[in-house]
Amino acid sequence: MKPKKRIALMIVLIIIAVMMSLPFFWMLITSIKPDTELFSWPPSFIPKNITLEHYAEVFHTKDFGRYFANSLIVACLSVVINLFFCSLAGYAFARLDFKGKNFAFIVLLSTMMIPIQVTLIPTFILVKSFPLAGGNNIFGQGGIGFLNSYFGLAVPHIMSVFGVFIMRQFYMQFPKELSEAARIDGANEIRIFTKIFLPLGKPALSTLAIFSFTQAWDDFLWPLIVTSENSMRTLQLGLEVFKSRSSADWGPLMACTSLAIVPVLIIFTVLQKYFTDTALTSGIK
Amino acid sequence: MKNQTRKNGQLSSMKKKIAFTAVIFIAPVFIYTVIFRIAPIFFSLILSFTRYDGFNAPVFNGMQNYKALMFSGEFWNSVIRTLEFSVLVLPLNMLISLIMAVLINNRIRGIGFFRALYYLPVITPLVAASMIWMWLYDPQYGVFNFFLSLFSLPPVNFLSNTSTALASVAVMRIWRGVGWNMMIYLAGLQGISAYLYEAAKLDGAGTFKQFTKITWPLLRPVHLYVLIVGLISTLQSFTEMYVMTGGGPLQSTTTVGMLIYTSAFDYMDMGYACSMSFALGIIIMVLSVISFTWKKERTEVLE
Numbered sequence: 001m002k003p004k005k006r007i008a009l010m011i012v013l014i015i016i017a018v019m020m021s022l023p024f025f026w027m028l029i030t031s032i033k034p035d036t037e038l039f040s041w042p043p044s045f046i047p048k049n050i051t052l053e054h055y056a057e058v059f060h061t062k063d064f065g066r067y068f069a070n071s072l073i074v075a076c077l078s079v080v081i082n083l084f085f086c087s088l089a090g091y092a093f094a095r096l097d098f099k100g101k102n103f104a105f106i107v108l109l110s111t112m113m114i115p116i117q118v119t120l121i122p123t124f125i126l127v128k129s130f131p132l133a134g135g136n137n138i139f140g141q142g143g144i145g146f147l148n149s150y151f152g153l154a155v156p157h158i159m160s161v162f163g164v165f166i167m168r169q170f171y172m173q174f175p176k177e178l179s180e181a182a183r184i185d186g187a188n189e190i191r192i193f194t195k196i197f198l199p200l201g202k203p204a205l206s207t208l209a210i211f212s213f214t215q216a217w218d219d220f221l222w223p224l225i226v227t228s229e230n231s232m233r234t235l236q237l238g239l240e241v242f243k244s245r246s247s248a249d250w251g252p253l254m255a256c257t258s259l260a261i262v263p264v265l266i267i268f269t270v271l272q273k274y275f276t277d278t279a280l281t282s283g284i285k
Numbered sequence: 286m287k288n289q290t291r292k293n294g295q296l297s298s299m300k301k302k303i304a305f306t307a308v309i310f311i312a313p314v315f316i317y318t319v320i321f322r323i324a325p326i327f328f329s330l331i332l333s334f335t336r337y338d339g340f341n342a343p344v345f346n347g348m349q350n351y352k353a354l355m356f357s358g359e360f361w362n363s364v365i366r367t368l369e370f371s372v373l374v375l376p377l378n379m380l381i382s383l384i385m386a387v388l389i390n391n392r393i394r395g396i397g398f399f400r401a402l403y404y405l406p407v408i409t410p411l412v413a414a415s416m417i418w419m420w421l422y423d424p425q426y427g428v429f430n431f432f433l434s435l436f437s438l439p440p441v442n443f444l445s446n447t448s449t450a451l452a453s454v455a456v457m458r459i460w461r462g463v464g465w466n467m468m469i470y471l472a473g474l475q476g477i478s479a480y481l482y483e484a485a486k487l488d489g490a491g492t493f494k495q496f497t498k499i500t501w502p503l504l505r506p507v508h509l510y511v512l513i514v515g516l517i518s519t520l521q522s523f524t525e526m527y528v529m530t531g532g533g534p535l536q537s538t539t540t541v542g543m544l545i546y547t548s549a550f551d552y553m554d555m556g557y558a559c560s561m562s563f564a565l566g567i568i569i570m571v572l573s574v575i576s577f578t579w580k581k582e583r584t585e586v587l588e
Contacts, residue, residue, distance in 0.1 A: 006393060013388055013399050020403055023417045023460065026428055030420065043431050089314040098304035104315060111322040115521045115569055117545045117562040121332065121555050122325035125339070159317045183299070189306035218410045220524045225550055236412040240528055243416065250420050257413045264408045272401075 031055065031255040038251055054251035058259065066231060067238030071217055072263065073150055074234060078157040078216035079209050085159050086208060090167020091197055095179055096189070105168075108161045116221070124225055127152045148232045153223055157216045163208045170204035171197060203274035213267050235260050333559035339549075343556060350560035359536070360544065360561065364568065366451060367540040371519040373455035374462070379511055381459065382466035383504075387496075389467065390474045404464040411461070415528040418457040419444065447537040450530050454538055458525060466511050473507035474500065513573050520569050541565045 030038060031054050033047045058064050093105050128145040129136060135143025146152030174197075182192045223234045233241065242256055333350055335343035354360050389400050406414065421428050422443035430440040443453040477500065485495050523542035526532055532539035532547070541561060549558035 009388065009391060009393065013396075016385065016388070017399055017402050020406065020460070020464075022428075023414075023421060024405065024409075026421060027417045039426055041426065041431075042434070043426060043428060085313045085317075088310040092307040092310035096303050096307035096310070097300070098307045101307070104311065107323075108315065108318055111318055113517065113570070113573070114322065114326060115517070115562070115566050117521060117523075117542055118329055118566045119322060119325035120545075120562070121549055121559055122328035123321060125328075126321070126325070156321065159314045161314075161318060161322075164314055189303060193310075214408055214410075218412075220412050220527070221546070224527075225546075236410055239412050239416060243419075243528070248423075250423070250426075253416060254420065257416045260413045261409055264410065268408050 027254045027258055030250055031258050033251065035251055054255040055259075057252045058255045061242075063230065063233075063238060063241075064256065067233050067235045068259070070150075070153070070232060071235040074153045074157075075213045075216040075263075077150060077154045079212045081154075081158040082160060082163050082208060082212040083205055086163030087167050087198065087201055087205060088193075089164045090204075091171050091193055091201075093164065093168040094171035095174075095197070108164060112161050120221070120225070123156060127155060127226060147226050148229045152226045153232070153234065154216065156222050157212060157219065160212060160215070163212060166208055166211070167201065167204050170201060174200065206271040206274040210267055210271050214264050217264055329559045329562060332556050333563055335556040337556040338553045339555050340553075346556070350557045353557065354560055354564060360541075360564075362536055363539050363541045363544045366536075366538065367520055367522065367542070370451060370455055370522055370540060371516060373452055374458050374519050375512065375515045378459050378462050378466060378515060379508065382463040382511070383470050385463060385467040386470035386474055387500075389471055403467055406461045407464040409461065411524045412528055414457060414461050415525045418453075418460075419529055422453055444530050445534050447534050450534060450538050454525050454529055457529070458519070458522070462515070466515070469511055470504065470507055473504045477503050509577065512576050516572050516576065517569055520565065520572070541568075
């Protein structure tokens with residue numbers, strides 16, 4: 001590339017970068033400005049005084065830790081169950097033959113098109129009147145079922161069809177001979193999966209981990225309807241609660257928001273080297 | 286001969302074993318999907334013909350919910366708002382993400398940094414993103430109004446003005462979504478063979494012509510993918526409206542998703558909400574099919 005063109009490209013890239021990161025910059029700046037500076041005009045882009053008082057305030061709010069832990073529990077639960085069952089199913093769809101396989105796969109895939117609002121109310125009723133849970137009788141009456149429980153919070157996320165899809169796309173790329181050689185050597189099917197394909201699946205599993213973590217961490221609508229107790233709220237709900245409780249108290253709000261981004265940022269940075277490739281190949285094909 | 290049948294027998298028993306394993310591996314996900322994704326559709330369809338408050342047993346009331354829907358100004362307003370939101374978000378989102386992908390597709394130092402930075406909003410939780418933008422839009426101390434004041438323009442009440450609220454939410458949504466589509470476009474760009482560009486260069490085609498004659502048409506399947514996925518997700522919008530505007534002012538940001546939520550969980554009118562969710566499902570399906578066939582025709586004509 002010619003140097004002139006390269007400089008022009010760099011300038012455009014930087015302009016877009018500034019626009020994309022301005023909201024993050026503003027969030028961070030706000031979270032470390034003292035209130036006197038925060039509510040002054042014109043706003044300062046480089047804070048004159050730096051304070052951590054907003055973060056301290058957030059941590060001193062008893063509920064924050066609870067919300068954060070709840071979100072973490074739900075997200076981790078979702079990751080573990082997804083990794084386990086989606087890798088099994090994805091592997092079977094990619095590499096094991098049986099009658100009706102394609103039909104079963106199409107049935108699964110077609111559910112990805114359904115808007116969440118369609119299944120929302122029945123799923124809520126199902127979770128609320130689950131037989132023998134949360135004080136319910138065998139007909140699912142009388143109690144609260146899995147409302148206000150970690151299982152209830154995690155249940156819409158635990159086995160994603162998209163996860164099966166990612167794993168299938170990934171396992172399709174290996175030659176048939178790989179499984180056949182193992183079979184000839186007398187390895188049984190479970191062994192072939194656990195000893196050969198599970199270790200090979202690391203990139204796809206990392207992608208799946210990122211997806212299921214962010215999805216569960218991100219969710220707002222479902223926690224909003226299945227939790228009524230404050231102690232079971234997730235962080236995203238908590239943010240909304242903080243907002244309505246302390247309207248326009250932007251310092252602590254932005255501190256809280258920054259903290260809500262940290263876990264996904266960590267997961268993403270740790271696992272991202274695998275992420276792009278798998279996400280892309282499974283996204284298009 | 287005997288040996289042969291034994292071999293066949295072994296082979297078929299092996300096939301059986303494989304099929305058995307496959308069924309065991311798939312069963313949990315399949316059963317889960319049937320219970321939590323497929324059965325609810327039918328359940329919801331049945332509920333949509335009833336009056337149901339979530340506590341007492343549902344009462345069958347025929348087509349009443351759908352009739353009420355047809356004549357509800359509130360519902361049609363929400364449909365229009367939802368479509369408007371998609372129209373505000375999608376074309377700009379696609380254009381910007383394609384430009385970003387073309388820029389990112391250059392091999393220069395530090396490109397990985399830019400790619401990660403452009404992707405950052407995608408992994409930001411939607412509630413967090415909505416919060417940040419509410420603060421940016423703040424009528425008194427918001428940074429956008431500061432920028433306006435630099436050009437001596439009067440402050441705008443972005444989120445509490447009926448003419449700007451929906452567009453303001455849409456801008457946040459575009460910011461959060463372009464990184465994802467950029468990645469999809471990038472994969473599409475990298476799938477285009479370099480030979481095509483070299484051949485075009487030999488024929489004397491400039492950068493612009495290369496883009497319009499090679500890149501753009503060959504990206505057609507990607508456009509389609511991005512468009513349909515975008516349609517499905519924007520038509521379901523709920524969270525950003527709930528957090529940023531609460532559906533207001535004057536219902537100007539009340540999407541169908543918002544209305545379903547308030548009907549079902551504020552007014553406990555779950556049967557009616559189910560009928561609305563079916564209407565939404567049909568709208569999404571029809572629009573996806575339309576965009577699918579439209580693109581197909583265009584491709585055929587070109588080829």
